[in-house]
Amino acid sequence: MSQSHLSANIRWGIIGTGNISTLFVKDLVIAQNHSSTPVRHVIEAVATSSLNKGSKFLETTETTQQNPKIYTKQEDLYADTLIDIVYVGLPHSMHKGACLNAIAAGKHVLCEKPMAINAKEVDKIVALASQKKVFVMEAVWTRFLPVIRELRTLIHEEMVIGKVSRMFCDFSCDMRALPSTSRIKDRNLGGGALLDLGIYPLTLSNLILDGQVGEKALQSEISSRMTVVDGVDHSVAIVVSYPSKQCLGILTASLETTTEREFCRIEGSKGVIVLSGPMAAKPTSIKIQRYNNTADEVREFEHPGNGFYFEANSVASCILAGKLESDVMPLAETRRIASIMDEVRKTGGVVYPQD
Ligand SMILES: NC(=O)C1=CN([C@@H]2O[C@H](COP(=O)(O)OP(=O)(O)OC[C@H]3O[C@@H](n4cnc5c(N)ncnc54)[C@H](OP(=O)(O)O)[C@@H]3O)[C@@H](O)[C@H]2O)C=CC1
Ligand SMILES: O=C1OC[C@@H](O)[C@H](O)[C@H]1O
Numbered sequence: 098m099s100q101s102h103l104s105a106n107i108r109w110g111i112i113g114t115g116n117i118s119t120l121f122v123k124d125l126v127i128a129q130n131h132s133s134t135p136v137r138h139v140i141e142a143v144a145t146s147s148l149n150k151g152s153k154f155l156e157t158t159e160t161t162q163q164n165p166k167i168y169t170k171q172e173d174l175y176a177d178t179l180i181d182i183v184y185v186g187l188p189h190s191m192h193k194g195a196c197l198n199a200i201a202a203g204k205h206v207l208c209e210k211p212m213a214i215n216a217k218e219v220d221k222i223v224a225l226a227s228q229k230k231v232f233v234m235e236a237v238w239t240r241f242l243p244v245i246r247e248l249r250t251l252i253h254e255e256m257v258i259g260k261v262s263r264m265f266c267d268f269s270c271d272m273r274a275l276p277s278t279s280r281i282k283d284r285n286l287g288g289g290a291l292l293d294l295g296i297y298p299l300t301l302s303n304l305i306l307d308g309q310v311g312e313k314a315l316q317s318e319i320s321s322r323m324t325v326v327d328g329v330d331h332s333v334a335i336v337v338s339y340p341s342k343q344c345l346g347i348l349t350a351s352l353e354t355t356t357e358r359e360f361c362r363i364e365g366s367k368g369v370i371v372l373s374g375p376m377a378a379k380p381t382s383i384k385i386q387r388y389n390n391t392a393d394e395v396r397e398f399e400h401p402g403n404g405f406y407f408e409a410n411s412v413a414s415c416i417l418a419g420k421l422e423s424d425v426m427p428l429a430e431t432r433r434i435a436s437i438m439d440e441v442r443k444t445g446g447v448v449y450p451q452d
Contacts, residue, residue: 107413108141110180110204112171112195114154117209118143118186121236121405122158128406136413138406141181142166144174171195175202182232182416185209188280189287190451193218196233200225205232207412211292214451216435223428232416234423235431237300241407244380244398245304251370253308257385258365262344264305266298266361268377269351277327281352289329289447291438295350297377298361299434302337302346305363311429315339319437323445330447337437359384379403 109125111118125138140160144167145151151167168174174183175198183199185192185208193213199206200222212235213219226233239245251257269290272281280286281293307315318338323330331352338345361372361380368388374381385394415423422428442448 105136105413105417106139107136107416108139108179108181110141110174110177110183110199111143111154111186112174112183112199113186114143114145114150115186118184119154119157120403121184121186121409122154122160124402124405125409126159127402128409131406134406134410136410136417138409138413139163140165141179142168142174142177144168144171171198175199175204181205182207182412184236188283189214189292190285190449192287193222193451196222197225200229200231200233203229203231205412205416207234207236207409209236210296211235211287211435211438212431213435214287214292214449215439216432218451219428219432219435223432226421226428230421232412232421233428234412234415234426236408237296237426238405238408239297239300239378239380240304240425241411242380242398242404243400243407244374244383247396247398248370248372248380248383249304249308251383251385252305252363252365256365257368257387258363258370259367260344261306261342261363261365264302264344264346264361264363265348266301266346266372266377267349267351267356268294268297268360269349269354269356270294270376271355272352275352282327282329282331284328284447284449287449287451289331289442290350290352291323291330291333291441291445291447293350294352294377295333295335295348295441296434296438298346298348298350299335299337299437301361301372301377302348303430303434305361306337306339306342306344306346310425311427311433314430314433315341317437319440321441321444323441323447325446328447330442330445333441333445335441 182205363370371384
């Protein structure tokens with residue numbers, strides 16, 4: 098397919114060759130065939146614990162032909178002057194260090210969620226990014242999906258279900274078989290349901306109940322409970338309420354069961370919207386049930402790959418425009434969600450070494 102629409106290169110350095118880095122880079126490759134892709138995404142280098150893992154990663158992601166360098170020391174990737182932006186795909190406890198090192202080297206950063214273990218760490222990253230004048234964003238890719246843009250229009254502009262009063266959202270994955278040493282369960286790696294999964298229902302409650310992000314977001318009140326195993330939460334339940342809008346969200350996440358495809362129900366004065374998909378991070382369908390109409394309306398959102406390129410393209414456009422943060426996922430929103438998660442953990446009794 099022709100790539101004549103691509104006017105600039107964005108050269109990525111990928112840190113970590115695990116699950117999400119693989120999916121993300123595969124999507125960057127897919128993005129090259131989309132006429133809406135504003136840049137050519139180049140995988141310039143990858144940093145990994147072993148050369149062998151690096152080679153396998155390049156094969157799996159079909160980036161071998163781009164001839165990326167494989168570094169076995171992250172410092173070498175940060176020092177590579179050909180890299181524009183570092184993508185951090187590491188366990189949670191390693192995000193802060195990787196972000197600070199990349200920023201100190203003058204790189205832009207896209208860091209997997211959560212940007213850091215707590216709001217205090219987020220503040221350090223934001224302060225250094227502001228000093229070094231680089232773009233930084235937490236990779237909450239869900240916010241960039243077309244299904245979310247449509248959902249927000251339906252709820253906040255067209256008000257198809259009237260005034261929203263309540264929503265339920267769950268993100269649970271049965272991870273009982275994982276050992277306690279896995280990044281999902283190990284307290285020293287920032288494990289736990291809230292930071293790994295609960296961040297998505299919190300994100301959706303912001304998008305559905307509020308609609309404004311970051312500094313413009315409305316004041317909310319939080320109550321919560323957790324079940325804790327080996328120092329990390331295996332289940333969490335949060336009630337987020339907006340007194341000024343008379344609405345509330347009941348949000349849950351768990352490592353001990355798996356959510357049904359219909360993972361989110363939004364109730365309004367004129368009807369109900371049900372979101373479904375393989376997981377709360379990736380809604381693929383919106384069902385509208387109007388109280389005055391017997392026929393449901395279903396809108397499906399299918400696209401190749403996972404759809405990480407919507408996020409990556411937006412990041413590339415910000416960088417080309419010289420922006421230091423995204424309007425869709427601004428740093429104040431990362432900070433706001435991080436402090437809510439701090440509050441929920443404080444009530445639930447989950448304390449990380451970084452707190
Ligand atoms: N946006 C999304 O949809 C998703 C986001 N995520 C987020 O991505 C990040 C990584 O998650 P995921 O890819 O699932 O994790 P993986 O365990 O699959 O990969 C993490 C990688 O980090 C490196 N690493 C370095 N030290 C360790 C360690 N002690 N334990 C494990 N890995 C280590 C390894 O890469 P190497 O050996 O190459 O150095 C490893 O492959 C997390 O922040 C997670 O929340 C995860 C899944 C989906
Ligand atoms: O989307 C996701 O699904 C599985 C989780 O472990 C992961 O961290 C999360 O982001």
